[in-house]
Amino acid sequence: DTGVSQDPRHKITKRGQNVTFRCDPISEHNRLYWYRQTLGQGPEFLTYFQNEAQLEKSRLLSDRFSAERPKGSFSTLEIQRTEQGDSAMYLCASSPLEGRGNQPQHFGDGTRLSIL
Amino acid sequence: AQSVAQPEDQVNVAEGNPLTVKCTYSVSGNPYLFWYVQYPNRGLQFLLKYITGDNLVKGSYGFEAEFNKSQTSFHLKKPSALVSDSALYFCAVGDNQAGTALIFGKGTTLSVSS
Numbered sequence: 001d002t003g004v005s006q007d008p009r010h011k012i013t014k015r016g017q018n019v020t021f022r023c024d025p026i027s028e029h030n031r032l033y034w035y036r037q038t039l040g041q042g043p044e045f046l047t048y049f050q051n052e053a054q055l056e057k058s059r060l061l062s063d064r065f066s067a068e069r070p071k072g073s074f075s076t077l078e079i080q081r082t083e084q085g086d087s088a089m090y091l092c093a094s095s096p097l098e099g100r101g102n103q104p105q106h107f108g109d110g111t112r113l114s115i116l
Numbered sequence: 117a118q119s120v121a122q123p124e125d126q127v128n129v130a131e132g133n134p135l136t137v138k139c140t141y142s143v144s145g146n147p148y149l150f151w152y153v154q155y156p157n158r159g160l161q162f163l164l165k166y167i168t169g170d171n172l173v174k175g176s177y178g179f180e181a182e183f184n185k186s187q188t189s190f191h192l193k194k195p196s197a198l199v200s201d202s203a204l205y206f207c208a209v210g211d212n213q214a215g216t217a218l219i220f221g222k223g224t225t226l227s228v229s230s
Contacts, residue, residue: 004159031216042120042206042220043160056217091159095216102148102167102210105218107159 002026004108006092012114013082020078021111025094032075033105034067035091043091049075050097079113087115118143120209122221129197130229137192137224139207148210149190150218151181153203160206166190177201197228 005024013019025032030051035043046065047057051072060066064082069075079086089112093105119142129135141147148167152160164175171183181192190207204225208218 006159033217040222042208042223043218045211045217045219048217059217093159102165103216104150104162104165106162107152109157109159112157 004092004094004106006090006108006111008111009109010112010114012116014116015082015084017082018078018080019082019113020076021090021092021113023075023077023092023108025074025092026106027073028096029094029106030072030097031095031103031105032069033093033095034075034077035093036061037089037091037110038087046077082113082115084115087113089113118209118211118219120207120219120221122205122207122224124224125222126225126227128227128229131199132196135192135194135197135201135226135228137205137207137226139190139192139221140188141190141207141209142188143209147190149181149183150208150210151175151179151190151192152206152208152220154206154223155203163192163205197226199228199230202226202228 007022033048034046037043049069064080067077089110091110093107095103095105121140150165151163154160166183174180204223206223207221211217
């Protein structure tokens with residue numbers, strides 16, 4: 001168990017550029033989640049997958065945000081046409097399939113996005 | 117709507133003293149409650165959870181939490197604080213509207229002085 005891995009750890013980009021983040025969950029975990037955390041706030045849920053199926057995406061912040069998990073393993077989160085307000089820490093988490101929502105989620109160390 | 121409140125932005129305690137970090141929640145139905153800790157520039161680490169059963173839940177690193185249904189609270193406690201416990205603590209509740217997602221409070225910074 002190597003934990004949840006996120007890449008890159010830091011991303012600096014100019015406003016208007018597209019960015020993509022990768023998350024590798026714990027290998028035996030079927031569920032994968034994306035959250036956004038801004039300074040002074042708790043993580044805010046964006047979307048989640050069960051295997052390759054994206055079961056909830058209504059919380060994505062705008063249509064500029066999209067996520068994929070094509071083979072049910074790693075996931076990517078893409079932000080198109082970045083804006084200043086997108087600057088935040090993007091966290092990925094994974095959990096086992098058992099139970100409706102009572103399994104603890106294991107978090108990666110996040111990708112910190114800074115928009116110039 | 118479901119929500120979690122952490123009424124204190126910061127809690128200060130001296131090493132060796134007991135600590136409490138407060139959390140109240142609002143949910144429909146039975147709550148799934150969690151505590152996580154975050155160190156600077158790191159992700160969140162799971163401490164403990166309440167699903168059903170005993171109101172006193174024991175977790176990692178000597179932490180425990182007390183579930184009180186009548187007060188809709190889930191306070192985090194530790195009998196004797198360590199300097200290394202200094203970190204940001206988040207209370208969370210399972211989101212019944214979004215599958216298995218979590219709703220987090222704003223967090224409480226715990227500072228333990230030597």
